Amino acid sequence: MPSYGRCAYMTDEEIPMVQLSESLEDYMETIFELVRDNKLARIKDIAKARDVRSASVIPAMRRLSEMGLITYEKREYIDLTPAGERVARRVYARHRLLTRFFRDILGIPNEFAQKDACALEHSLSDVGMDYIVRFFEFIQSCPEGGDVISRLQSCALVNSDKKQCTGGCTVQRNERQVIAEQMKSLREMKPGQSCNVVRISGTGAIRQRILDMGLMPGINIYVERLSPAGDPMWIKFQGSQLSLRLKEAQMVLVEPEVK
Amino acid sequence: MNTTKSRENNILKVALAGSPNCGKTSLFNGLTGSRQHVGNYAGVTVESRNGYYTYNGERVEVRDLPGSYSLSSFSPEEMIAQQELVDARPDVVVVVVDSTALKRSLVLLAQVMQNSRKIVLCLNMSDEAKKSGQRIDLELLAKLLGFPVVETVGHRQQGLDALKEKIAEVAQKDGIKSRLMLGERLESAIEHVVDALSKTSVPEDAREWYAVKILQDDHLFVTRVLERGKPGRDALEVAKKERATIEAFTGEDVALYVTERYYGFVDGLLREVVVQVSHIDTRIQSDRIDAIVVHRVLGIPIFLLVMYAIFWLTFTVGAYPMDWIDQLFGLMADAIVTYWPNDKAMDIQSLLVDGIIGGVGGVLVFLPNIVLLFLGLAILQDSGYMSRAAFLTDRLMHRFGLHGRSFIPLVTGFGCTIPGIMATRTMENERDRLATMLVLPLMSCGARLPIWMLLIPAFFAPPLHAPMLFAIYFIGIFLAFILALILRNTVLKGEEAPFVMELPPYRLPTWRSVVSRMMLSSWLYLKKAGTMILGISVIMWALTTYPKYTASPAQETNAAASVDLASAGSNDNAQSFRQLEHSVAGRIGKAIEPLIAPLGFDWKIGVATIGAFTAKEVFVSQLGVIYALGDPGETGEDTLRESLARDYSPLIGFSLMLFLLIATPCMATIAITRKESGSWKWPALQFFGLTAIAYVLSLLVFQIGSLLGL
Ligand SMILES: Nc1nc2c(ncn2[C@@H]2O[C@H](COP(=O)(O)OP(=O)(O)OP(=O)(O)O)[C@@H](O)[C@H]2O)c(=O)[nH]1
Numbered sequence: 001m002p003s004y005g006r007c008a009y010m011t012d013e014e015i016p017m018v019q020l021s022e023s024l025e026d027y028m029e030t031i032f033e034l035v036r037d038n039k040l041a042r043i044k045d046i047a048k049a050r051d052v053r054s055a056s057v058i059p060a061m062r063r064l065s066e067m068g069l070i071t072y073e074k075r076e077y078i079d080l081t082p083a084g085e086r087v088a089r090r091v092y093a094r095h096r097l098l099t100r101f102f103r104d105i106l107g108i109p110n111e112f113a114q115k116d117a118c119a120l121e122h123s124l125s126d127v128g129m130d131y132i133v134r135f136f137e138f139i140q141s142c143p144e145g146g147d148v149i150s151r152l153q154s155c156a157l158v159n160s161d162k163k164q165c166t167g168g169c170t171v172q173r174n175e176r177q178v179i180a181e182q183m184k185s186l187r188e189m190k191p192g193q194s195c196n197v198v199r200i201s202g203t204g205a206i207r208q209r210i211l212d213m214g215l216m217p218g219i220n221i222y223v224e225r226l227s228p229a230g231d232p233m234w235i236k237f238q239g240s241q242l243s244l245r246l247k248e249a250q251m252v253l254v255e256p257e258v259k
Numbered sequence: 260m261n262t263t264k265s266r267e268n269n270i271l272k273v274a275l276a277g278s279p280n281c282g283k284t285s286l287f288n289g290l291t292g293s294r295q296h297v298g299n300y301a302g303v304t305v306e307s308r309n310g311y312y313t314y315n316g317e318r319v320e321v322r323d324l325p326g327s328y329s330l331s332s333f334s335p336e337e338m339i340a341q342q343e344l345v346d347a348r349p350d351v352v353v354v355v356v357d358s359t360a361l362k363r364s365l366v367l368l369a370q371v372m373q374n375s376r377k378i379v380l381c382l383n384m385s386d387e388a389k390k391s392g393q394r395i396d397l398e399l400l401a402k403l404l405g406f407p408v409v410e411t412v413g414h415r416q417q418g419l420d421a422l423k424e425k426i427a428e429v430a431q432k433d434g435i436k437s438r439l440m441l442g443e444r445l446e447s448a449i450e451h452v453v454d455a456l457s458k459t460s461v462p463e464d465a466r467e468w469y470a471v472k473i474l475q476d477d478h479l480f481v482t483r484v485l486e487r488g489k490p491g492r493d494a495l496e497v498a499k500k501e502r503a504t505i506e507a508f509t510g511e512d513v514a515l516y517v518t519e520r521y522y523g524f525v526d527g528l529l530r531e532v533v534v535q536v537s538h539i540d541t542r543i544q545s546d547r548i549d550a551i552v553v554h555r556v557l558g559i560p561i562f563l564l565v566m567y568a569i570f571w572l573t574f575t576v577g578a579y580p581m582d583w584i585d586q587l588f589g590l591m592a593d594a595i596v597t598y599w600p601n602d603k604a605m606d607i608q609s610l611l612v613d614g615i616i617g618g619v620g621g622v623l624v625f626l627p628n629i630v631l632l633f634l635g636l637a638i639l640q641d642s643g644y645m646s647r648a649a650f651l652t653d654r655l656m657h658r659f660g661l662h663g664r665s666f667i668p669l670v671t672g673f674g675c676t677i678p679g680i681m682a683t684r685t686m687e688n689e690r691d692r693l694a695t696m697l698v699l700p701l702m703s704c705g706a707r708l709p710i711w712m713l714l715i716p717a718f719f720a721p722p723l724h725a726p727m728l729f730a731i732y733f734i735g736i737f738l739a740f741i742l743a744l745i746l747r748n749t750v751l752k753g754e755e756a757p758f759v760m761e762l763p764p765y766r767l768p769t770w771r772s773v774v775s776r777m778m779l780s781s782w783l784y785l786k787k788a789g790t791m792i793l794g795i796s797v798i799m800w801a802l803t804t805y806p807k808y809t810a811s812p813a814q815e816t817n818a819a820a821s822v823d824l825a826s827a828g829s830n831d832n833a834q835s836f837r838q839l840e841h842s843v844a845g846r847i848g849k850a851i852e853p854l855i856a857p858l859g860f861d862w863k864i865g866v867a868t869i870g871a872f873t874a875k876e877v878f879v880s881q882l883g884v885i886y887a888l889g890d891p892g893e894t895g896e897d898t899l900r901e902s903l904a905r906d907y908s909p910l911i912g913f914s915l916m917l918f919l920l921i922a923t924p925c926m927a928t929i930a931i932t933r934k935e936s937g938s939w940k941w942p943a944l945q946f947f948g949l950t951a952i953a954y955v956l957s958l959l960v961f962q963i964g965s966l967l968g969l
């Protein structure tokens with residue numbers, strides 16, 4: 001079982017009364033993981049996961065139970081209440097997002113990324129969190145997002161002792177830009193052209209059907225012809241031939257092959 | 260454990276699953292000696308069929324399933340495949356794949372691996388794959404998968420023994436669940452859901468599949484799990500959590516993620532076992548044909564030519580054997596009349612000559628035409644041209660609100676409306692499907708062919724015969740399009756399903772399949788003639804013979820004045836026609852005559868048309884009986900045609916053909932529409948709607964034609 005961020009170095013036992021303290025949040029996170037993996041959490045397991053004595057877990061559980069976040073049955077089995085699950089999920093999601101942000105975008109080594117995520121997840125305000133999420137989503141969904149990251153990681157200015165920008169990344173960038181600008185839908189391809197599938201947009205049954213037929217990102221398509229009336233398109237790929245309407249072809253995003 | 264399931268009656272149950280057009284039915288026919296319909300396009304089989312064979316003394320039941328690209332709950336055929344595999348739980352699942360498109364076909368294998376233990380992988384079309392230079396390390400593949408793999412050539416019955424052997428072998432063993440490598444994240448999620456499901460009553464072997472499905476929030480499986488009470492709800496909770504985790508992690512919806520993982524698995528597998536020893540494009544031949552057949556300019560003319568050729572073949576070539584059969588019946592009738600003992604049991608003689616030879620014989624003479632029509636359709640379907648034609652006509656169909664997938668059902672409808680309506684099962688959108696079903700009777704079916712064969716030569720000069728036939732079919736098609744457009748914009752308004760269609764390479768139709776299809780259609784036609792049409796002809800004969808007419812002088816003069824037809828014929832004929840009018844059928848006909856007179860029809864046509872509701876050919880047999888009785892001593896198609904030409908003008912002939920083309924789909928059509936649409940509403944609309952349209956159009960044609968003096 002992969003362990004996603006166990007903030008084991010935090011063994012604080014203090015229990016503030018009003019808001020959920022860091023420690024309680026950590027407990028919630030642990031319970032969430034245990035419940036997800038084993039259906040139920042036992043005091044013993046919680047103690048083990050958090051590396052504390054069972055005795056010190058019990059007051060925290062009592063506290064959480066009073067707050068209506070967990071059910072604390074027979075003094076042994078613990079389950080999340082619906083409200084509890086919401087809280088735990090939020091904590092958990094924050095933790096994961098922060099870890100990924102630190103590790104995958106900023107490039108912080110995993111160990112530190114985990115620690116810092118644990119530290120920040122409690123203190124970061126919802127507003128601050130929201131902005132990080134937005135940036136994260138931007139980097140992930142913007143076609144050039146990956147570009148920014150790779151330029152950051154290969155930048156001579158910040159990664160080595162060069163004092164000036166050498167522009168080493170731009171050559172590469174221009175090439176990428178050309179490709180990004182060239183991304184088109186299959187619909188725009190002319191008979192006789194070849195292209196590579198980049199993405200299948202759209203949702204639901206139509207998309208599933210296209211994927212089931214083997215039109216996956218990465219494959220090479222040759223546009224054979226259009227029907228005399230101009231509509232269905234006849235394509236060849238991997239030894240198969242398909243006819244699809246332009247409406248469906250529009251969902252297939254491609255990168256034309258330059259001869 | 261229910262690995263060794265109790266086998267009912269000691270029969271081993273085997274299911275053939277695979278993507279469309281990979282050759283399942285070919286293998287099924289080879290294994291079991293059945294003669295199920297095979298065709299070179301996706302979606303031939305729409306209903307599962309059973310067959311049997313015996314291997315080493317053990318009886319094996321094979322089930323041929325409709326092809327499906329994946330097991331899901333989107334389209335009807337996928338649902339069937341899923342039901343048959345997950346719910347019916349066959350003992351052994353044979354996954355048939357098209358070796359020339361392994362990547363796509365194997366996704367289904369991955370899914371089957373998640374719900375079955377005993378699997379045999381069957382690499383079909385291995386002849387084509389080998390020709391293209393692809394070699395597969397069968398041993399390694401079997402080792403990696405953990406179950407046997409066989410190569411076959413379905414239409415030549417190669418590799419069937421090995422397949423039977425492996426099926427028996429797998430059935431013997433206590434299958435172990437093969438592990439599907441789907442990546443740690445998905446695997447652990449599935450594992451957790453399976454654990455939760457183990458507390459429910461979901462059968463052990465199906466748990467993994469249920470887990471995958473509820474992870475994807477598939478409503479069908481979610482409902483099923485919900486029905487299992489508290490443990491079921493718990494399992495759904497677990498699935499919900501896992502889904503959220505995966506989605507948060509990957510930023511993709513689970514459905515797509517799972518599909519991607521399947522492809523990942525298949526890719527990995529293929530990379531290990533496939534060697535491309537050379538790259539030979541086996542489709543060069545096929546591509547050359549396509550360059551002409553779907554050519555930008557030539558494509559449509561060629562399509563029209565192909566369709567015209569089929570009708571021409573049916574008409575012109577069919578005319579010769581038709582004449583022979585006709586003469587044969589004529590001789591039989593003559594023989595009966597000649598050798599019949601004078602004045603004894605004349606009613607029986609009349610029943611034989613007028614009722615049976617006139618009625619059944621009148622229908623049987625068209626057997627050659629029917630056979631030729633089905634030959635034409637079989638060649639279209641087996642060669643692979645059908646999907647090309649669908650490609651060419653899709654835009655037009657689309658304009659009229661029909662779906663690209665309607666094409667094949669519509670063409671099938673030229674043979675018979677019933678399989679046409681059944682073929683609409685491949686359509687995933689209910690509204691598209693209903694629209695196609697409702698207009699399908701307008702495709703002039705094989706049973707109506709005898710009507711055209713009888714009427715066209717009766718009213719039109721020989722050079723017009725084939726064009727006239729083509730025109731009738733064309734009018735049907737045209738009306739179907741218009742009606743579909745109206746339906747899709749009124750009662751069946753709504754979005755259209757996507758249309759992604761595979762274009763298989765051209766394949767030479769195999770003799771076995773073409774001949775067996777012709778035999779089957781002839782057999783069905785003969786059977787119908789020998790049972791239903793025979794029965795109706797006898798009833799018709801009785802209705803037109805009784806009550807007997809005995810002339811009194813007063814009636815004689817009256818009738819003579821009213822029936823001017825009779826005055827044209829001999830005294831004998833006059834007598835017969837009065838008898839006809841006096842009979843039950845005559846009285847019924849007379850009763851409805853006012854209703855149909857504006858269309859140019861008289862009571863004889865009226866009676867025959869009512870009879871045609873039972874089956875379209877009955878129209879011909881009805882007229883045969885009526886005229887055989889009306890013209891004593893003479894039977895045969897030519898005399899019947901002469902009588903028709905004498906009684907009616909070409910305008911009436913045309914108005915009549917129009918009416919018969921459109922009105923009252925036959926009983927069987929109504930029944931199948933009821934069954935396939937699941938309600939009486941649609942067949943009722945079909946019946947009354949089409950009849951009303953027929954009435955109005957025939958009325959217009961006849962009245963306007965009469966005004967113009969035609
Ligand atoms: N070259 C070649 N052709 C084959 C082979 N097996 C079947 N065919 C042909 O492939 C076409 C499809 O065969 P079917 O048996 O109808 O395929 P199916 O899987 O039942 O198709 P659906 O019912 O539509 O799912 C037919 O034209 C067969 O003659 C094979 O091994 N090699």
Ligand SMILES: [Mg+2]
Nearest residue numbers: 283284303304
């Ligand atoms: Mg089949």
